Amino acid sequence: MNLGEPLNMKKAKEIAFRVTFVYVLLGILWILLSDYFSVVLAHEKLNLYIYFQRYKGWFFVLVTGIILYLLVFRRTKEIIDSNERLRKKERQLFIQHEHYHSLFKHNPDGVFELDMEGKIMSVNPEAESLLEATQQELEAIELGRFLDEEDVKGVTDHFMQTLSGKGSMFETNIRTRDNKIKILRCSFIPIIVSGEVTGVFVIGRDITQFRKNEEMMIASEKMSVIGQLAAAVAHEIRNPLTSLKGFLQLMKTTGTVNDEHLDIMQSEVDRIDLISGEMLILGKQQDEHYQTEDVDLILQQVIVLMEAQANIDNISIEYTPKAIEPLYVKAEVNQLKQVFINIIKNAVEAIPFDRKGKIAISVDKKDGEALVIVSDNGVGMEPERIETIGEPFYSTKEKGTGLGLAICKKIIEKHKGKIVFQSEKQIGTVVKICLPLWEG
Ligand SMILES: Nc1ncnc2c1ncn2[C@@H]1O[C@H](COP(=O)(O)OP(=O)(O)O)[C@@H](O)[C@H]1O
Ligand SMILES: [Mg+2]
Incomplete structure (x- = not known):
């Protein structure tokens, strides 16, 4: 956004300058032309000269008015159109966001978003009930904290593999804060933004009963x-x-x-x-x-x-x-x-x-x-x-x-x-x- 501002300003100045330039140019042209006509007419046709002198101002206002109208109309229409396109894009983005958010929020599996260090960034309601803790309690906590020592290495290997861009699927035990052990079937999915891995999505399902x-x-x-x-x-x-x-x-x-x-x-x-x-x-x-x-x-x-x-x-x-x-x-x-x-x-x-x-x-x-x-x-x-x-x-x-x-x-x-x-x-x-x- 910030980066765009000087650019926008430049563009706005350019448009304003162009409109003004056209206006000034027309003015100068008209003055030169009308002076020239006045001199020629004053010599030859006095009646026409008087007539011309009376209406040249009006004529100028009318012509420049029309030209300015056309110029401003064209520019404004462009701006309004592009605004409309932007609004549509925004709406589309919003719908898309809602779409994906539904996948996150209403997923019957627990979904965790981890940063590059394996810390929890966000969780969906099912993930909260899986770990028996709320989003606030889980934020910035390492997922590894819920693992028993013997499982840490295996899960870390899967995490590292996912950071290299290749997702993985496995089963592991987790221990909730009340020391309850659950068996989880996990999928690790790399979060790739502009070609770079920025974190990991974890989808987990409790298969203890199964x-x-x-x-x-x-x-x-x-x-x-x-x-x-x-x-x-x-x-x-x-x-x-x-x-x-x-x-x-x-x-x-x-x-x-x-x-x-x-x-x-x-x-x-x-x-x-x-x-x-x-x-x-x-x-x-x-x-x-x-x-x-x-x-x-x-x-x-x-x-x-x-x-x-x-x-x-x-x-x-x-x-x-x-x-x-x-x-x-x-x-x-x-x-x-x-x-x-x-x-x-x-x-x-x-x-x-x-x-x-x-x-x-x-x-x-x-x-x-x-x-x-x-x-x-x-x-x-x-x-x-x-x-x-x-x-x-x-x-x-x-x-x-x-x-x-x-x-x-x-x-x-x-x-x-x-x-x-x-x-x-x-x-x-x-x-x-x-x-x-x-x-x-
Ligand atoms: N060694 C074998 N020789 C021939 N048929 C076999 C052999 N082992 C298994 N089968 C076939 O596989 C089927 C399934 O075996 P199994 O799952 O042990 O069930 P069940 O023994 O109760 O039939 C058997 O019914 C049989 O038709
Ligand atoms: Mg048998």
């Missing part, structure tokens, strides 16, 4: 799997119990203790202990807790349970850990067990009764990841079915829920891993699971 529901779904699927395993496990425990009972009876009748029998009894008790222990751990309700876990160990524990089912169906499970060193991953152990159980259970269920079933499980290190492969010689799937696999409620089994693989996918995703299926009709299925190794 995550809780997901956890509940995973937990209830787990309980349902445990329920389905229970019969086979009870059966599996019954075998060693029968043998224990036999040996006890033998001891009772003979009244002697045979060391060899005692060893067998010990190993049977150990097996019962192992199986029931695994079942108990799996069933335990736990908070999500990510720890460093050995994939080989998890697989061994899962196989203890799954062998129960496999034995009943006359299926052999062959397990080969191929890596030399232990493969550690950051995992929620029970959820990972749930994945392996679901996959092996599907393999068991895919093998027809009349077939000599074989399930091969292996784990190896590949490209910095732990690669678990479960293959079976079951009925397999048509290629087009593989595409639908993992969609909830897709099942070809009479009593299937179609939730097993959907949950597996979800859990593997949470562990930042991948799961892929290969299958051939009547030949069998191969499931590959990659999990990023933990380099602690």
